[in-house]
Structures are given as structure tokens and as C-alpha cells.
Amino acid sequence: ARILILNGPNLNLLGLREPEIYGADTLADIEARCADAAERRGVRVDFRQTNHEGTLVDWIHEARGAVDVVILNAGAYTHTSVAILDALRAFEGKVIELHLSNTHRREEFRHLSYVSFRADGVIMGFGAPGYLMALHAAADMADADRD
Ligand code: DQA
Numbered sequence: 001a002r003i004l005i006l007n008g009p010n011l012n013l014l015g016l017r018e019p020e021i022y023g024a025d026t027l028a029d030i031e032a033r034c035a036d037a038a039e040r041r042g043v044r045v046d047f048r049q050t051n052h053e054g055t056l057v058d059w060i061h062e063a064r065g066a067v068d069v070v071i072l073n074a075g076a077y078t079h080t081s082v083a084i085l086d087a088l089r090a091f092e093g094k095v096i097e098l099h100l101s102n103t104h105r106r107e108e109f110r111h112l113s114y115v116s117f118r119a120d121g122v123i124m125g126f127g128a129p130g131y132l133m134a135l136h137a138a139a140d141m142a143d144a145d146r147d
Pocket of ligand 1: 011074099101
């Protein structure tokens with residue numbers, strides 16, 4: 001299976017910004033754990049981060065026909081971006097929405113997710129280990145699609 005993990009704005013500062021909310025692990029730590037898990041699970045993972053909304057749109061377009069599952073932590077664009085939602089709607093594979101924090105326990109403006117209008121599943125509130133949960137869920141989804 002081919003799995004694309006996309007990270008949006010400010011996630012490059014993981015481990016440095018608001019560690020009481022997002023934890024001490026860096027995005028590089030998480031990427032390394034995902035690479036290990038992918039190898040053990042026999043799936044191909046591509047892990048990326050950008051601070052730019054349009055770049056996320058471009059990457060979702062590239063996933064069309066090339067990727068089985070997109071795992072997306074869109075950061076703050078989760079709560080604002082119709083463009084990302086529309087791009088996800090143009091992608092025919094599975095979509096897993098991912099957040100480190102439980103956004104429903106936080107400010108009201110984080111309760112609306114445009115990504116959720118398209119996501120097949122959502123994993124949130126588990127911190128960095130949520131990335132591995134999402135990876136295994138994605139591999140399971142791709143396996144189920146093949147049977
Ligand atoms: C986040 C939650 C968003 O509300 C926030 O803007 C982020 C990170 C999370 O992973 O918990 O940047 O997506």
C-alpha cells in the first residue's frame with residue numbers, strides 16, 4: 001500500500017511550540033517512527049510538511065491515482081480551508097484526519113473541521129503516537145480495499 005502523510009502549518013515546530021499541548025517529540029522523531037513502522041508493516045510511506053495551504057492542495061492533487069491513503073494533519077488550515085476540502089474531494093482514495101490534540105476540548109474555533117467533511121476516519125488527542133495509529137489504520141484500510 002502507498003500512504004502519504006501530510007503535515008500542515010507550524011508542525012515543523014513540533015517539540016518546540018506549546019509542548020504542554022503538542023508534546024516534546026519533534027516531527028523528525030515522528031517521521032523516523034513512521035518509517036520504522038512502515039517497513040515492518042510492508043507499506044510505502046511518504047512523510048511531508050509545509051506551512052503553505054496551496055502546497056497541501058498540490059500534494060493532494062499529486063496523490064490522485066498514486067496513493068491509497070492520505071493521512072492529513074492540516075494544522076490550523078483544518079478549521080479554515082475549503083480549498084483543502086475540495087482537493088480531498090478530488091482524491092479517490094481513503095482519507096484519515098489526524099490531530100495531536102483533541103480539538104473538541106479546545107477553543108470553539110477548533111471545533112469545526114473542513115477536513116472532517118471528507119475524512120473516512122479521524123484520530124485525535126493521542127499525541128505523537130496518533131501518527132502510528134493512523135499509519136496502522138491506513139494499512140488496514142488499504143488491505144481491506146484489496147480483499
Ligand atoms: C492540530 C490542531 C489544530 O487546531 C492546530 O491549529 C494545529 C495542530 C493538532 O495536531 O492537534 O496546528 O492540528
